[in-house]
Amino acid sequence: MSLSLLSSSRPQSRPHPRVLPERPLRAVLLGCGTVGGGVMAGISRQLAGDVTIEAILVSRHRKHRAPGRYFTEADCVLATGPSLVIDCLPDSDLAEQLLDRALSSGADVVSANKAVIARRPDLADRAHERGSLLRYAAAVGGELPVLETVARLRSERRDILSVSGVLNGTSNFVLDRLAEGAGLDTAIHAAQALGFAEADPSADLEGRDAEAKLRLISRAAFGRDPDTVHRDAIDETTPRCVRETAACGYRLRQVASLHRTGAGIEARIALTPRAPGDPLGEARDEENAVRISCEGGDSVLLTGRGAGREATASAVLSDISAILAERYGR
Numbered sequence: 001m002s003l004s005l006l007s008s009s010r011p012q013s014r015p016h017p018r019v020l021p022e023r024p025l026r027a028v029l030l031g032c033g034t035v036g037g038g039v040m041a042g043i044s045r046q047l048a049g050d051v052t053i054e055a056i057l058v059s060r061h062r063k064h065r066a067p068g069r070y071f072t073e074a075d076c077v078l079a080t081g082p083s084l085v086i087d088c089l090p091d092s093d094l095a096e097q098l099l100d101r102a103l104s105s106g107a108d109v110v111s112a113n114k115a116v117i118a119r120r121p122d123l124a125d126r127a128h129e130r131g132s133l134l135r136y137a138a139a140v141g142g143e144l145p146v147l148e149t150v151a152r153l154r155s156e157r158r159d160i161l162s163v164s165g166v167l168n169g170t171s172n173f174v175l176d177r178l179a180e181g182a183g184l185d186t187a188i189h190a191a192q193a194l195g196f197a198e199a200d201p202s203a204d205l206e207g208r209d210a211e212a213k214l215r216l217i218s219r220a221a222f223g224r225d226p227d228t229v230h231r232d233a234i235d236e237t238t239p240r241c242v243r244e245t246a247a248c249g250y251r252l253r254q255v256a257s258l259h260r261t262g263a264g265i266e267a268r269i270a271l272t273p274r275a276p277g278d279p280l281g282e283a284r285d286e287e288n289a290v291r292i293s294c295e296g297g298d299s300v301l302l303t304g305r306g307a308g309r310e311a312t313a314s315a316v317l318s319d320i321s322a323i324l325a326e327r328y329g330r
């Protein structure tokens, strides 16, 4: 991951006073797929003395998992009374209900679930009312500290005018494969096999994943959701468009952008040719690249891995560390 102009910092929201949770922090893990498996491995590697995983919610039992208490019933998992709930589930009604229940119980929550957080802005209010911490840095930009950088700029009273970037690793990976001559289905299957794509990859290709990320950025940057959203989809017409763009020496990219104008906040997810040397055009495979532009002409550029087990798990682990720091001052 690289960051130009500014270094990242975690936002320091103030939790309401409450009884300090026990240490090690008793956590449960919701989902143990690509990201959840990476988080579990990371906790045992980096946070073993600070966090214990009391229970893990899985969709089905499997042999050859890492040692742990696995349950297929969410009630069994939440009945352990965790202080921290780590959500690595795909977007679903179940994920939404469990986040709601976790925050209602007063637990702190770390979530990688951009779709749920985007459509349920009330969850942040619930966390605030209950004195819980809700963190979701992993929901935007993988290992890039996008939300943290936006929060830092705001805390420095810098006026953000626009944010634009490659925010979806799957679509970027697919566009690169199409440029190499692969077929659309082959490219999508490869993104799924590498753990980049959502459970339903149409969320990546139709720009809904990027839209959810833009909503989270918009709340962090402007305090509210966009007023208008436009989305272009990657579809069967895209391979030809990629070839024609490449013939002119450009790269086609799914560019997600937010602009604050006099008329409101506009979100766009558009397939856009980018010239060689343009950082958004230079993002390869599952990489993301995000430019945050401020009043006065300054801008911050973030680049790095935007999808996949390691990138997302490392962002979840950062959020867990931030919660440890806020709760215990460590």
Ligand code: HSE
Pocket: 139, 141, 142, 167, 168, 169, 170, 171, 196, 197, 198, 204, 209, 306, 307, 308, 312
């Ligand atoms: N499906 C998402 C992407 C995963 O490809 O960017 C990371 O948010």
